[in-house]
Amino acid sequence: MTAFTPPFCARVSCIHHEPKNHSPYQAYRPWGFYHTKTFGKVPRYRCNSCGKTFSRQTFSLDYYAKRILSYQDIVQRLSSCESLSAIGRALVSSTDTISNRISRAARQALALSSTFSSSIHPDEDLAADGFESFCHSQYFPNNITLLVGASSQYVYAADHVTLRRKGRMTKVQKKKRAELETRWKARPGGIEHSFRRIADEAIRVYAQGRRSPLTLWTDEHQSYAMALTHSPHHALLIESGFLRHQVVSSRAARTTSNPLFPVNYLDRELRKDLHEHVRETVCFGRNVNRQMERLSVYLLWHNTIKRHRAREGPRKNVEMTGCTTEVDMEELKHIWVWRAWRSLTELSDAMRETWERLRDTPLSRKPDYLPRYALM
Numbered sequence: 001m002t003a004f005t006p007p008f009c010a011r012v013s014c015i016h017h018e019p020k021n022h023s024p025y026q027a028y029r030p031w032g033f034y035h036t037k038t039f040g041k042v043p044r045y046r047c048n049s050c051g052k053t054f055s056r057q058t059f060s061l062d063y064y065a066k067r068i069l070s071y072q073d074i075v076q077r078l079s080s081c082e083s084l085s086a087i088g089r090a091l092v093s094s095t096d097t098i099s100n101r102i103s104r105a106a107r108q109a110l111a112l113s114s115t116f117s118s119s120i121h122p123d124e125d126l127a128a129d130g131f132e133s134f135c136h137s138q139y140f141p142n143n144i145t146l147l148v149g150a151s152s153q154y155v156y157a158a159d160h161v162t163l164r165r166k167g168r169m170t171k172v173q174k175k176k177r178a179e180l181e182t183r184w185k186a187r188p189g190g191i192e193h194s195f196r197r198i199a200d201e202a203i204r205v206y207a208q209g210r211r212s213p214l215t216l217w218t219d220e221h222q223s224y225a226m227a228l229t230h231s232p233h234h235a236l237l238i239e240s241g242f243l244r245h246q247v248v249s250s251r252a253a254r255t256t257s258n259p260l261f262p263v264n265y266l267d268r269e270l271r272k273d274l275h276e277h278v279r280e281t282v283c284f285g286r287n288v289n290r291q292m293e294r295l296s297v298y299l300l301w302h303n304t305i306k307r308h309r310a311r312e313g314p315r316k317n318v319e320m321t322g323c324t325t326e327v328d329m330e331e332l333k334h335i336w337v338w339r340a341w342r343s344l345t346e347l348s349d350a351m352r353e354t355w356e357r358l359r360d361t362p363l364s365r366k367p368d369y370l371p372r373y374a375l376m
């Protein structure tokens with residue numbers, strides 16, 4: 001970090017805010033130093049154009065942090081079914097500190113996913129399905145719809161919705177549900193709404209990709225077909241033959257030849273790798289936004305760090321998407337050093353909800369806190 005030069009001005013409205021590779025930012029001057037226990041002597045700068053002052057730490061992933069922890073270690077542990085408490089114990093930190101680092105890592109994961117979505121040109125079909133879990137209590141089940149590459153197992157998108165508890169319940173449980181619903185009620189038609197957003201992402205993959213027509217595989221859930229027929233542009237793409245929606249029974253054998261294998265595989269992986277989704281766990285998610293942050297970090301690990309197959313060489317899922325040369329894997333080296341900026345990151349609606357912590361946690365009394373710099 002000694003040979004640091006500011007890549008751009010830290011003021012979002014400044015004309016020098018956007019980094020330009022062909023003409024690096026030079027309209028700044030050194031503006032002294034300050035000292036911190038953790039990061040030592042930190043240089044400051046002042047923009048000649050807008051007068052904004054900022055420091056090296058403004059660009060650091062550890063902006064405002066008081067302690068250095070290894071992000072790679074936390075990501076690896078989180079994706080290996082360690083609970084927040086276990087990670088905290090191992091790294092001699094509080095669970096709040098670990099959660100803080102996971103939030104930072106999640107924003108990095110979303111930014112990297114956004115970079116990849118514009119730089120990879122997939123040549124594969126897609127499969128989508130909902131992963132069922134819960135947050136806060138089992139009275140608030142949720143559905144996380146995943147859009148996965150048929151051959152790469154790369155996860156292109158994930159969308160979350162909290163559902164109304166259904167299924168067999170005792171009289172006492174029904175009474176409790178009715179009482180809770182006077183305080184918080186899930187929005188009806190949640191799965192259809194969520195799947196429509198996933199279908200939008202499938203169209204984005206189609207537009208970026210090299211496969212035409214593109215086949216989207218799902219199970220026979222009625223909401224999926226309804227989402228596609230109720231949306232004029234999806235219906236038009238299907239009618240014109242650019243998008244094909246194929247269904248498979250969810251009771252079909254869960255083998256590798258099943259077109260839903262990619263989502264079935266993800267379902268199994270999430271259930272065993274993320275502690276909060278393990279059946280009968282006591283470490284379940286308490287906050288929807290934090291749950292989605294952890295999922296974003298897990299998906300970063302799944303897409304870009306773990307091997308596609310344990311016995312088939314070192315290739316990652318992102319490298320299996322059909323185009324490897326344009327993927328800038330160099331990005332990965334800097335991801336745990338310099339923070340991604342919201343103002344410079346294009347996000348889908350679902351990703352924005354995760355980054356900005358916009359989702360509603362059942363029975364939560366106030367919106368989730370988000371540091372102001374995370375919106376810069």
Ligand SMILES: [Zn+2]
Pocket residue numbers: 009010011014015016017047048049050051052
């Ligand atoms: Zn400026």
